Amino acid sequence: MEILVCVKRVPAPGSRINVTQDGLAVDTSNLGFTTSPHEECAVEEAVRIVEEHGGSVTVLTLGSALSEEQLRYAASVGANKFVLVETDGEHDSDAQQTAEAIRETVISLEASHGIFDLILFGNESADSSGYQVGIRVAVSLDRPMVNGIKNIDVGDTQITAHREVDNGYEVYSLKAPAVFGIKEGINLPRYPTMKGRLASKKAEISTISASASVASQQRVRLHRPEEETVETTILGNDATAAVKIADLLEELDLL
Amino acid sequence: MPGVFVLLEHDRGVFAPACEEALTAARTLGAAINEEVTAIAIGVTGSDLLPLCSAQGVSRVLALNDPLISDYSPELWGQAIAEVHEAKQPSLVMAVGTDKGNEVLAQGSARLNLPFVANCVSLERQEAWVATRLQWGGSLLEDVTVEASSIFASFGHHSVTPERVSLDGQPSIETLELSLDPNLARSLVQDRVKMSEGATLSTASVVVSGGRGVGSAEGFAPLEQLAELLSGKVGCSRAVTNNGWRSHSDQVGQTGTRIAPDLYVACGISGAIQHWVGAMAAKNILAINTDPEANMVTKAQYAVIADLHEVIPALIAEVKLRREGQSKS
Ligand SMILES: Cc1cc2nc3c(=O)[nH]c(=O)nc-3n(C[C@H](O)[C@H](O)[C@H](O)COP(=O)(O)OP(=O)(O)OC[C@H]3O[C@@H](n4cnc5c(N)ncnc54)[C@H](O)[C@@H]3O)c2cc1C
Ligand SMILES: Nc1ncnc2c1ncn2[C@@H]1O[C@H](COP(=O)(O)O)[C@@H](O)[C@H]1O
Numbered sequence: 390m391e392i393l394v395c396v397k398r399v400p401a402p403g404s405r406i407n408v409t410q411d412g413l414a415v416d417t418s419n420l421g422f423t424t425s426p427h428e429e430c431a432v433e434e435a436v437r438i439v440e441e442h443g444g445s446v447t448v449l450t451l452g453s454a455l456s457e458e459q460l461r462y463a464a465s466v467g468a469n470k471f472v473l474v475e476t477d478g479e480h481d482s483d484a485q486q487t488a489e490a491i492r493e494t495v496i497s498l499e500a501s502h503g504i505f506d507l508i509l510f511g512n513e514s515a516d517s518s519g520y521q522v523g524i525r526v527a528v529s530l531d532r533p534m535v536n537g538i539k540n541i542d543v544g545d546t547q548i549t550a551h552r553e554v555d556n557g558y559e560v561y562s563l564k565a566p567a568v569f570g571i572k573e574g575i576n577l578p579r580y581p582t583m584k585g586r587l588a589s590k591k592a593e594i595s596t597i598s599a600s601a602s603v604a605s606q607q608r609v610r611l612h613r614p615e616e617e618t619v620e621t622t623i624l625g626n627d628a629t630a631a632v633k634i635a636d637l638l639e640e641l642d643l644l
Numbered sequence: 645m646p647g648v649f650v651l652l653e654h655d656r657g658v659f660a661p662a663c664e665e666a667l668t669a670a671r672t673l674g675a676a677i678n679e680e681v682t683a684i685a686i687g688v689t690g691s692d693l694l695p696l697c698s699a700q701g702v703s704r705v706l707a708l709n710d711p712l713i714s715d716y717s718p719e720l721w722g723q724a725i726a727e728v729h730e731a732k733q734p735s736l737v738m739a740v741g742t743d744k745g746n747e748v749l750a751q752g753s754a755r756l757n758l759p760f761v762a763n764c765v766s767l768e769r770q771e772a773w774v775a776t777r778l779q780w781g782g783s784l785l786e787d788v789t790v791e792a793s794s795i796f797a798s799f800g801h802h803s804v805t806p807e808r809v810s811l812d813g814q815p816s817i818e819t820l821e822l823s824l825d826p827n828l829a830r831s832l833v834q835d836r837v838k839m840s841e842g843a844t845l846s847t848a849s850v851v852v853s854g855g856r857g858v859g860s861a862e863g864f865a866p867l868e869q870l871a872e873l874l875s876g877k878v879g880c881s882r883a884v885t886n887n888g889w890r891s892h893s894d895q896v897g898q899t900g901t902r903i904a905p906d907l908y909v910a911c912g913i914s915g916a917i918q919h920w921v922g923a924m925a926a927k928n929i930l931a932i933n934t935d936p937e938a939n940m941v942t943k944a945q946y947a948v949i950a951d952l953h954e955v956i957p958a959l960i961a962e963v964k965l966r967r968e969g970q971s972k973s
Contacts, residue, residue: 404939405917406784415784426882426899485759513746513762515898515918517786518779520741520762520798521750528722528754533831535718536747551837554655556844559716560835573899574892577885605759609787611779621947624930630948631958634930635966637946641907641928643850643874644966 390444390543390565392435393498393505395491395523396428396463398456399516405613412610414481415516424459427511431571433578435509436467438543445469447498447505451490453478457594464589465581471594472498481517483604488525490599495530497597506565507548512537512572527568535561536570646794647732648674649706651725651739651748652685656715657692662740664806667700669799670738671809677769679735682706686724687713690817701809703816706732710822716744717832722751723824729756731820734794735769741798753796760796761788765803778803781898782921802925843877845894850876851905851926853896855919856883857912857933857952864890866956867911873963879903881913897922911952915940932956 400415401423407416424432435446447470448463450456455478460471474494476482482490499505510523520536527534539558540551548567551558581589624633638644650670653660667683674681683705685693693705708724725737725748737752739745741763753760761767763778765785773790778800845851852871854864864878871878879896880889896903898918908926913919915931915938923929924943931944932952941947948955 402780402783402918403916404914404920406780408784483759485757488754516780518763518781519760520746521754521760524718524747524750525754528751533719534751535831536750537743554836556840557836557838559833560837561831562834563830574885574895577888577892605790605792606761607789607791609774609789612785612787614782614785619943619945621931621942621944623936624946624948625950626948627950628954628958630950630955631962634946634948634955634959635962637928637930638874638907638963639966643907644963644970 390438390442390506391447391503392438392444392507392509393447393449393495394428394431394435394463394468394509395449395526396424396432396459396511397450397514397516398422398452398459399425399514408611408613412612413608415611422455422458424462425511425515426573427513427515427571429578430573430575431509431511432463432466432468433576434541434571435507437576438507438541440467442543444506447472449474449491449494451482451487451599452476460594461589461592462581464592465585466579467585471592473594473596474599475596476599481608482599483606484517484519484521484525486602486604488522488529489602491522491526492529493600494597495526504566506567508532508566508568510568510570512570523568523570530568532566532568533563534568534570535563537572538569539572539575541569541575646735647680647682648677649682649684649729649732649734649737651737651745652683652696653739653742653745654685654688657688659696660742662742662745662801663696664700664808665799665801665804666738666740666745667702668807669740669804671701673736673738673767677735680704682734684708684725684728686721687715690819693817694815697815697817698811699808701811703811705815705817707817707819708822709819710824712824712826712829712832715833717829718747718751719828719831720824721748722755723828724822725749725752726755727822727824728820729794736794737796739798740804741800746798749796749798758794758796759790759792760798761790762798763800764797765800767797767799780921781918783898783917845877845879845896845901846903848877848903849906850874850909851879851896851903851907852876852909852911853879853881853913853923854884854911854952855881855913856887858884858889861889863953866960870909870956870960870963873960873967876905881919910940910944911956913940914938915943
C-alpha cells in the first residue's frame with residue numbers, strides 16, 4: 390500500500406484564542422504548534438496499514454517553511470517520505486487554492502512514484518475548519534472519497550470503512566485508489582520513541598513551491614464570539630460540599 | 645431568475661431535524677436577496693415530501709432521482725446537486741453544516757469549482773457575498789467576503805433558531821430524472837450497524853466528565869457510579885483519551901462530541917477552549933477542581949474547589965442517602 394497523508398500545521402491555544410491587532414490571524418506569540426488531531430490519527434492509521442500490508446507512508450503539508458516541524462513529527466512516529474509544499478506563510482490559503490496546490494503535487498508525485506492506493510485527510514482542519522480540501526482533491530482526481538471515517542479495514546480487493554452516525558455506523562466499501570477523511574478516535578496515536586526522534590532529525594524533506602492561484606474567499610477579520618460572563622457560585626472547598634451539590638441536584642430536578 | 649437552493653438532509657426518507665433550521669435560514673435569505681427558495685430532495689419521491697412540505701411551509705421542491713441513488717452516497721448526491729445547478733443556475737446552494745450537509749455541499753461545489761463557505765452564522769449579499777463563519781469548532785468567528793456569482797454555503801448546526809411556517813395550498817413538486825455516471829455509485833453506503841439504543845453522550849441529560857485530574861482509568865469508577873445514579877453518561881477530556889484511560893467515544897470537545905445536558909459535572913478538567921466548545925451548550929455546569937483559577941471553574945455557574953477524589957465519593961454517599969430517605973417516606 391502506498392499511502393499519502395495530508396496534514397496541516399496549526400497553533401495549539403490553551404484557554405482562549407487571541408487574535409492579532411489587525412484581526413487577520415491568530416496571535417501565536419506564546420503558542421506551540423501541532424498537527425490537527427484528526428490528521429495525527431490519519432498518520433497513525435497509515436503507519437499501521439503499512440506495518441501490516443507493506444508499502445510506504447508519504448506525508449504532505451502545505452504551509453510556511455516552519456511546517457517542517459509537523460513533517461518531522463510524522464517521521465518520528467513512523468512515516469517514510471515527506472513533502473513540503475511551501476507558501477510564503479503570510480496568508481492562510483483559501484480551500485480552493487490549497488486543494489489545487491495539493492492536486493498538482495499529487496499528480497507530479499504519482500508521475501514519478503506511481504499511484505497512491507490511499508490518500509488520507511482529516512475530516513476537517515482544526516483552525517479553518519472548511520470541511521472541503523480533501524473532497525476537492527478527490528473530486529479533481531476522480532477518486533472515491535468518504536469523510537468522517539473511524540475505521541479502515543484493508544482487504545484483498547476492497548477497503549472497508551466505517552463512518553459514525555447516531556447510535557451506530559455506516560459501512561462503505563471502496564476500491565483503491567481511494568480517499569478518506571479521518572476522524573480522531575479511529576486509533577490512539579503512538580508517542581515518538583527516542584529512536585524515532587533521532588531518525589526524524591535526519592528525515593529528508595522534499596520542498597516544492599506552491600503554485601499561485603486566485604483565492605475566492607478573502608478573510609476580513611477574525612474575532613471571538615460574544616461570551617456571557619458568569620458569576621461562579623462556590624459550593625465549598627472540601628468533601629462537605631456534597632450536601633450543597635445534592636441540594637443543587639434536587640433544585641434541578643435530577644435527584 | 646436565479647434563486648436559493650436548500651438541501652433537505654434525510655436518511656432513507658426520514659428527514660433530519662436540521663431541515664427545519666435549513667429551511668428557516670433559506671427563507672430569511674431568500675427574502676433578503678429577493679429570490680425564490682427551492683428545496684432540493686435527493687432520492688425521495690413526491691409522496692415522501694408532502695408531509696414535510698405542509699409542516700414546514702415548503703412551497704417549491706425539486707426532487708432529484710436516479711436509479712443509482714438507492715441510499716446515501718457523497719459522490720452521487722454531490723453530482724446530482726452539480727447537475728441541477730448547471731441546469732438552473734441558482735445564486736446560492738445551502739444546507740445545515742451537519743457531517744453530511746457539509747460533505748454534500750463540498751462534493752457539489754468541487755464538481756463546479758465554486759466556493760463553499762462552511763458553517764456560516766450569517767450570510768449576506770452585498771457587492772460580494774459577505775459571511776461570518778465558525779472556525780476552530782466554534783471558538784472563533786471569521787468574517788469573509790466571497791467573490792463569485794454563485795456560491796455554496798452551510799449554516800452552523802444549531803446556529804439558526806428554527807421557525808415553522810405552515811403552507812397554504814399545495815406545494816409544487818418537480819421531479820427531475822437524472823442519469824448519473826454509474827462509476828459514482830462506488831461510494832454508496834453498503835450496510836448499517838446499530839450500536840446502542842437510548843440516550844447517548846450527545847443527548848444525555850446529565851454528563852459526569854473527568855479530565856487529567858482523575859489520574860487513571862480506574863479513577864473513573866466513582867464517576868461512573870455517580871453517572872449511573874443520575875441516569876447520565878460519562879464523558880472525558882482529550883488528555884484522558886490520549887492516555888488511553890477511556891475510549892474516544894466519551895471525549896467531549898472540538899474533535900469529540902458536542903453535548904447539551906441539563907447538568908455537566910466537569911471533574912479535574914482545566915477547560916481548554918477545545919474542550920469548552922463541546923460543553924458550552926450545557927444548561928448548568930458544575931466544575932470540581934483544585935485550581936480556583938482554572939478556566940472551567942471561572943466559566944461554570946457552580947464550582948467546588950477541592951480534590952475530586954474526595955468530593956465524588958462523598959457526593960455518591962449523599963445521593964444514596966437522600967434516595968433512601970425518599971423511598972422510605
Ligand atoms: C486542535 C485541537 C483539538 C482538541 N480537541 C479537544 C477535544 O475535543 N476535547 C478535549 O477535551 N480537548 C481537546 N484538545 C486538547 C485541549 O487543548 C487540552 O489539552 C485538554 O482538554 C486538557 O485536558 P484536561 O483538562 O483533562 O487536562 P489539564 O489541562 O491537564 O487539566 C487538568 C485539570 O485537573 C485539575 N486537577 C488535577 N488534580 C485534581 C484533583 N485531584 N481534583 C480536582 N482537580 C484536579 C487541575 O487543576 C487542572 O485544571 C484539543 C486540542 C487541539 C490543539
Ligand atoms: N495546508 C494544508 N496542508 C496539508 N493538508 C491540508 C491543508 N489544509 C487542509 N488540509 C487537509 O484537508 C483536510 C480538510 O481541511 P479543511 O477543508 O480546511 O477542513 C485537513 O484535515 C487536512 O488533512
